[in-house]
Amino acid sequence: MIPVTKPYLPNVKEFDEYINSIWERQWLTNNGPLVNELEIRLKEYLKLDHMLYVSNGTIALQLAIKALGLKGEIITTPFSFIATTSSIVWEGCKPVFVDVEEDTFNIDPAKIEDAITHRTSAILATHVFGNPCKIEAIQQVADKYGLKVIYDAAHCFGTTYNGKSVYEYGDISTTSFHATKLFHTIEGGAVFTKSPEVLKKMVHMRNFGHNGPEDFVEVGINAKNCEFHAAMGLCNLNHVDEILAKRKTLYEHYLKKLANVNARFQKINENTLYNYSYFPIVFETEELMMNCLEELKNEKVFCRRYFYPSLASLPFVRKQKMPVCDSIVNRILCLPLYHTLTVSDLDMIARIMLRVQNYPTQRTVKQDPDVLILEKQIDDLLKAEGFDTETKVPSN
Numbered sequence: 042m043i044p045v046t047k048p049y050l051p052n053v054k055e056f057d058e059y060i061n062s063i064w065e066r067q068w069l070t071n072n073g074p075l076v077n078e079l080e081i082r083l084k085e086y087l088k089l090d091h092m093l094y095v096s097n098g099t100i101a102l103q104l105a106i107k108a109l110g111l112k113g114e115i116i117t118t119p120f121s122f123i124a125t126t127s128s129i130v131w132e133g134c135k136p137v138f139v140d141v142e143e144d145t146f147n148i149d150p151a152k153i154e155d156a157i158t159h160r161t162s163a164i165l166a167t168h169v170f171g172n173p174c175k176i177e178a179i180q181q182v183a184d185k186y187g188l189k190v191i192y193d194a195a196h197c198f199g200t201t202y203n204g205k206s207v208y209e210y211g212d213i214s215t216t217s218f219h220a221t222k223l224f225h226t227i228e229g230g231a232v233f234t235k236s237p238e239v240l241k242k243m244v245h246m247r248n249f250g251h252n253g254p255e256d257f258v259e260v261g262i263n264a265k266n267c268e269f270h271a272a273m274g275l276c277n278l279n280h281v282d283e284i285l286a287k288r289k290t291l292y293e294h295y296l297k298k299l300a301n302v303n304a305r306f307q308k309i310n311e312n313t314l315y316n317y318s319y320f321p322i323v324f325e326t327e328e329l330m331m332n333c334l335e336e337l338k339n340e341k342v343f344c345r346r347y348f349y350p351s352l353a354s355l356p357f358v359r360k361q362k363m364p365v366c367d368s369i370v371n372r373i374l375c376l377p378l379y380h381t382l383t384v385s386d387l388d389m390i391a392r393i394m395l396r397v398q399n400y401p402t403q404r405t406v407k408q409d410p411d412v413l414i415l416e417k418q419i420d421d422l423l424k425a426e427g428f429d430t431e432t433k434v435p436s437n
Contacts, residue, residue, distance in 0.1 A: 042341045043386055047379040048220040048227075049284055051276035059272035068268065072248070075271035079226070082278055087206045089233060091240045094271070095247060095264040098195045098217025098230035102128035102165075104264055105213040105232055108243045109189045113160035116188075118148040119353035119366045121167040125193045126352040129165065137161070138353040140363045144308035146170065146321070149365075150178035157182075163189040168207055170347075170375075171196040171318035173310050176210050191215065194233075198224040199285050199316035208233040218274060223288060223318050224281050226274035229266050287380045288317035294384055295320050295376065298391035303329060303398060320378045321347065327371045329398060334374060336397045342390055347375040 050056075059075060068074065080094050095101050102124060106115070115129050119138040129136045139156050142149045146169040153164060164183055166174045174192070183190045192210060194200075195217035200207045208214040208231075218229035234240050242259065245252055250261030277284075296306065303325040309315050324330035337344055349370045353361040376390060 042343070043377050043382070043390070044343050044379075045345045045375060045377050046221050047381060048225055049223070049277055049280065049380055051273075051280060055276050055279075056272060059275060060269070063268045063272065070265060070267040072265065073268040073271070075268045075275060076266060079271040079274045079278075082275065083231070086278060086281075087208060089206055089208060091235065091237065092208070092231050092233045093240070093243055093247060094226075094266050094274075095230050095232060096266050097228055098193075098215060098219060099124040099128060100262070100264045101215035101217070101230040101232045102191070102193060103132055104243050104246055104262075105191045105215050106132040106134065106163075106165075107260075108232075108239055108246060109163065109191070109212060111162045111189065113162050114158060115163045115165050116148075116153055116156050116161060117165040117352075118167050118169075119351045119361070119363045120146055120169060120348055120369065121193060121352060122195065122348060123352065123355070124195075125165065125167055126355060126358060130357055134162070135160075136352075136358055138358075138361045138363060140365045141169075141369070143365050143369075144305075145172055145174075145310060146307055146369060147172060147174040147310075148179075150175045150182060153179070153182050154185075157186055157188075161186065161188060163191060165191045165193065167193040167195070168197050168200070170307060170321055171198075171200045171316045172307060173197075173200065173202040173207050173210075173313050175310065176202060180210075195230075196222070196318045197316065198222060198318075199281065200318075201314040202310075203312050209235070212236070213239065218270075223284055223316065224274075224277055226266070226270040226277070229270050229274065284380050285316060288378060289315075291378060291382055291384075291387060292317040292320055294387050295378075295391070298387060299394065302391075302394055317378070319347065320376045322374055322376060323369055324372045324374070330372050330374055332397050332401065333394050336393055337390065340389075340393055342377065342393070344374045344376055346370075346373065349373070 076094055084092055111134055114135045114137045116139055117136050120141045126136050137156050139148055139152045148166045168174055190211040192214040194207055194214045197207045214233040216231050218226040220227050232243055245259040246261045247264040250257040250259035252258040304322045307321050351363055351366050351370050353363050
């Protein structure tokens with residue numbers, strides 16, 4: 042079986058060293074020494090001044106919205122994971138969707154200005170699949186109208202833009218360290234900001250608003266993470282360069298082998314050192330995409346329709362038509378990509394897709410064995426009752 046992703050797991054002895062230290066200290070959470078060490082090492086690796094390790098990427102978005110005091114409408118993308126939109130709604134704001142670019146899949150800066158009203162307080166944009174948005178263009182609009190900018194950079198670990206970590210941009214950037222990400226801490230996330238004042242506010246908010254044992258200065262939440270998750274992060278950080286290099290090799294092999302598929306690939310923005318976090322492919326037609334999805338599944342290769350459906354169609358938002366996004370979501374697949382995949386695996390995936398495209402009448406049809414057993418049991422019962430199993434009517 043080939044899943045769409047697999048988490049990187051370090052050598053168990055490497056992990057055990059940290060676990061044994063946790064047992065010795067009996068300090069499990071509440072800003073323990075491993076959490077502090079992880080924050081320091083991540084700031085060094087990413088060359089950033091400020092970051093906070095939090096419980097997950099969704100909490101990171103909610104903290105960002107709360108810390109900036111956002112109200113009213115937030116302009117955002119319809120093409121992202123659901124947490125991008127649900128965090129806006131959860132914090133009592135209204136998402137206003139702006140369509141995406143055909144080639145990068147990111148929010149289209151040229152369309153943002155038309156969506157701004159007197160109620161707009163911010164732009165929340167996603168660097169989709171780790172591909173940086175048109176950051177300067179977004180910032181130019183934000184500056185013109187006095188708007189805050191939050192970047193959902195959940196896919197972006199290791200991506201740089203103009204020589205800096207992509208987390209450097211915006212009033213706040215957020216990320217996810219979930220097990221599906223190329224760098225993970227099992228569960229986890231982070232917030233990044235250049236502002237010491239905003240950082241201090243989020244420090245308090247992450248820990249119930251505490252400013253000492255008996256002093257509370259903010260409305261807060263429990264957004265802390267624990268020593269066990271930090272231990273996994275510290276182990277994985279030792280191997281992240283190796284992971285990034287392997288993913289680049291696989292990504293480039295996909296591009297070569299799928300060159301003759303009737304589909305197109307995401308355009309990575311200029312001045313970007315990409316992290317190869319996903320391999321999305323947009324097929325020429327929805328039919329070809331669905332046929333490839335089904336045939337790959339028959340061969341135990343599991344892809345995902347990231348991101349389907351459009352967030353502008355969710356039941357808890359005002360539905361908006363997004364022509365570019367609506368077209369992409371119906372034709373996109375993310376193919377398997379992770380550190381232990383082999384070139385042979387990718388060759389097989391490419392052969393299956395090309396076979397589906399070039400010989401559509403020769404597709405393999407495999408039935409679920411449980412369904413076949415059930416059908417036989419039904420036929421046996423019908424025969425016992427005197428029915429013709431072909432017509433399903435009584436034989437007499």
